Amino acid sequence: MNTKRSRVQTLRAVVQWVMFILVAAIALVKYLKESGVVIPLPEISLHAVCPFGGVVTVYEFLTTGGLIQKLHSSALVLMALGLVVAFFFGPIFCGYFCPLGTWQEWIGKLGKRIFKRKYNRLLPSFIDKYLRYLRYIVLVLVVYQTAVTAKLVFADVDPYYALFNFYTGEVALSALLILAAVTVLSLFVERPWCKYFCPYGALLGLFNLIRVFPVRRREETCINCKKCDVACPMNIKVSTAKAVRDHQCISCHECLSGVACPVEDTVIISSAKGGRQA
Ligand code: SF4
Numbered sequence: 001m002n003t004k005r006s007r008v009q010t011l012r013a014v015v016q017w018v019m020f021i022l023v024a025a026i027a028l029v030k031y032l033k034e035s036g037v038v039i040p041l042p043e044i045s046l047h048a049v050c051p052f053g054g055v056v057t058v059y060e061f062l063t064t065g066g067l068i069q070k071l072h073s074s075a076l077v078l079m080a081l082g083l084v085v086a087f088f089f090g091p092i093f094c095g096y097f098c099p100l101g102t103w104q105e106w107i108g109k110l111g112k113r114i115f116k117r118k119y120n121r122l123l124p125s126f127i128d129k130y131l132r133y134l135r136y137i138v139l140v141l142v143v144y145q146t147a148v149t150a151k152l153v154f155a156d157v158d159p160y161y162a163l164f165n166f167y168t169g170e171v172a173l174s175a176l177l178i179l180a181a182v183t184v185l186s187l188f189v190e191r192p193w194c195k196y197f198c199p200y201g202a203l204l205g206l207f208n209l210i211r212v213f214p215v216r217r218r219e220e221t222c223i224n225c226k227k228c229d230v231a232c233p234m235n236i237k238v239s240t241a242k243a244v245r246d247h248q249c250i251s252c253h254e255c256l257s258g259v260a261c262p263v264e265d266t267v268i269i270s271s272a273k274g275g276r277q278a
């Protein structure tokens with residue numbers, strides 16, 4: 001048992017809990033204030049704190065200088081921040097901050113209890129492999145439709161918004177059904193929304209191809225135990241990679257030495273091929 005394992009995982013769990021509670025509180029305060037309840041807190045829209053809002057409004061911003069209805073300039077700032085972080089460290093947003101990712105992980109814990117080692121390995125690999133590109137189609141469709149209509153089209157199918165506003169009466173039935181489907185699917189597959197559908201995850205995932213600090217495996221010390229593969233929620237074969245450049249990596253750090261990998265300084269985050277830890 002080593003302490004690094006608990007430190008990385010504890011940090012991630014704390015960040016995930018804080019984000020989940022914060023987003024839930026923002027949505028609740030807004031709902032209560034709109035219902036006439038007096039609360040001495042600012043009213044913030046979830047659209048103002050969603051970096052994907054920045055992505056879908058970029059075209060509108062560049063062509064007219066304005067923003068898509070309901071969006072705020074803060075979404076553009078968060079988008080820029082997310083992209084810069086992803087350029088250096090990959091989709092940290094997905095692995096640590098996204099409350100919908102956290103929700104799927106929590107449901108997945110129940111799935112792991114039910115299916116044990118079969119969990120997250122139930123879908124035939126040839127279907128799974130191609131389905132993972134679906135999220136790029138979703139990304140292109142959402143960005144295109146938003147640009148053409150100048151409306152927040154994604155809101156009608158967005159499970160993230162539905163998760164925190166299901167009780168408000170303002171969520172489209174389609175979004176609620178997608179949230180329900182994602183929740184049920186999470187019992188069988190780890191992070192199904194992230195893997196197959198999420199347009200923001202698709203965009204951030206591209207940075208895995210070029211990120212400055214990828215996850216690296218040092219071949220000379222690797223004992224080929226495959227524990228990193230078993231730990232990876234995105235089914236990436238870390239044990240055969242020198243550097244993880246898979247577009248599906250969510251930077252959750254579950255595969256690292258001291259977390260899943262039992263050998264010190266073997267699965268690390270590093271910019272150098274030789275493998276000094278960053
Ligand atoms: S892939 Fe999408 S839903 Fe999953 S963690 Fe990333 S942003 Fe969140």
Ligand code: SF4
Nearest residue numbers: 232249250252253255
């Ligand atoms: S490769 Fe490692 S950091 Fe990337 S998703 Fe898999 S376990 Fe997480």
